[in-house]
Amino acid sequence: MNVNGRLVEAAVVRVLFTVTLTVAIFDETTGTELCRFPVIVRFDDEFVLCVPEPLGRENILCRITAIDCTPTLNVLLGDMIELEVTICKEIQVEAEVKLEVLAKFCQPRPIIPLPPERGFECPPFNFPPQCPDLFPVPNCDCQAVVNTLVTGATVDILGVPEVGTVQLIADICPNCNPGASTFSFTFFDTTPLPTTTPVPVPEPDIPGDQSFTLRPVSISPPTCLVQDIAGIVGALTATVTGTAVRTFTATGLQEQVSYTLTLVENPVPGLPDAFILTLTDTSGVTIFSATVALVPDAELTIQDCVTFPDVLNPPTIP
Numbered sequence: 001m002n003v004n005g006r007l008v009e010a011a012v013v014r015v016l017f018t019v020t021l022t023v024a025i026f027d028e029t030t031g032t033e034l035c036r037f038p039v040i041v042r043f044d045d046e047f048v049l050c051v052p053e054p055l056g057r058e059n060i061l062c063r064i065t066a067i068d069c070t071p072t073l074n075v076l077l078g079d080m081i082e083l084e085v086t087i088c089k090e091i092q093v094e095a096e097v098k099l100e101v102l103a104k105f106c107q108p109r110p111i112i113p114l115p116p117e118r119g120f121e122c123p124p125f126n127f128p129p130q131c132p133d134l135f136p137v138p139n140c141d142c143q144a145v146v147n148t149l150v151t152g153a154t155v156d157i158l159g160v161p162e163v164g165t166v167q168l169i170a171d172i173c174p175n176c177n178p179g180a181s182t183f184s185f186t187f188f189d190t191t192p193l194p195t196t197t198p199v200p201v202p203e204p205d206i207p208g209d210q211s212f213t214l215r216p217v218s219i220s221p222p223t224c225l226v227q228d229i230a231g232i233v234g235a236l237t238a239t240v241t242g243t244a245v246r247t248f249t250a251t252g253l254q255e256q257v258s259y260t261l262t263l264v265e266n267p268v269p270g271l272p273d274a275f276i277l278t279l280t281d282t283s284g285v286t287i288f289s290a291t292v293a294l295v296p297d298a299e300l301t302i303q304d305c306v307t308f309p310d311v312l313n314p315p316t317i318p
Contacts, residue, residue, distance in 0.1 A: 009052075010051075011048070011051040012049075013046065013049050013091075014045070014046050015062050015091065017087060018043075019041045020039070020041075021038065021039045021040075021067075021085065023038075025081075041083075041085050049093055055093065055095055059094055060094075062091050063090050065089065066122050067085070067086070067087050068085070068086040069085050070084045088122040139176040140173035140177070140305045141221075141224040142224035142302055142304050143172060143174060143175070143176055143303050144171075144172040144173070146299060148295045149165065150166050151190075152165075153292050155289065156288070164187055164188050164190045165188040166186070166187055166188075167186040168183065168277075170182070172219075172238055173221065173222055173238075176305035178221040178222075181219040182216075183261065184213065185213070185261075185277060186212070187212055187213075189210040189211040211248070211249035212248045213246070214247075214259070215245050215247070216244040217242065218243050220242055221240075222240050223239045223240075224236070224302075229262070229264055229276075230274040231274075231293060232266050232273075233267075235266060237264050239262040244257055244259050256282070257279045257287065257288075258280045258281075258284075259279050260276075262275065263302060264276070272293065273297055273299070273300040274291065274295055274300075275292050275300070276290070277292075278290075
């Protein structure tokens with residue numbers, strides 16, 4: 001079928017609408033009803049619809065949304081009554097699907113009317129009541145991915161600088177879903193502290209070996225900002241907080257800590273990115289911090305998420 005100058009595959013659907021009207025005749029002088037009888041009116045129409053296989057006639061929904069009936073004359077023409085019947089009809093192709101939609105309500109485009117001859121109008125299109133406290137679930141302002149291994153990184157352990165290798169693998173807010181974030185952090189202590197230097201609790205069996213892995217128990221939705229941080233001007237940052245379990249490699253001993261993880265993307269393509277990780281104990285004392293500023297650009301990415309407020313309140317174009 002040729003549609004707007006293009007050959008497309010479409011279905012021509014013939015629809016028969018049947019309406020049963022009740023006609024009442026009154027005495028114009030007294031207003032007394034003289035008789036009442038039903039009248040069946042049929043409308044035959046054809047429509048071009050998209051009904052791809054395996055969809056069929058059972059997927060086509062037809063209904064009449066409103067009816068208006070007006071006599072064209074106020075007198076009988078022999079045994080006949082001339083009526084003008086107008087219907088509002090809806091034709092829709094339906095199929096069961098499951099969608100995750102980021103959208104806003106829209107109204108059907110109104111018909112461009114001819115000069116009205118009478119006051120009949122189709123009923124308004126109303127949306128059902130909403131439950132904004134239950135749905136939609138707020139999504140993230142941004143999402144971030146990092147997979148990096150940096151050697152020769154200087155970290156701070158209880159105020160004592162230490163050099164080692166750090167590995168961070170994180171997927172923050174994938175598909176803008178705040179409940180799907182994951183990350184893991186590993187510190188490989190390549191220069192153990194001297195045995196005379198106090199070591200953090202729990203004390204490893206191998207003196208000075210501070211290697212550990214960090215697994216989060218909870219991850220907050222990211223806070224996304226543009227700021228000057230880690231020596232980068234105008235960086236896009238994504239910060240998450242929560243609690244985690246730190247496991248020492250040498251002993252297997254574990255402790256629960258609080259953390260703040262900030263991913264930093266350089267606005268200049270090709271220049272190194274960064275991340276900042278801070279751990280505090282249950283008393284709020286900082287027990288570990290690392291500012292790793294030599295993350296290859298390809299190994300850390302932060303992207304903006306389109307949120308429901310963005311859709312409901314789109315920016316205006318001057």
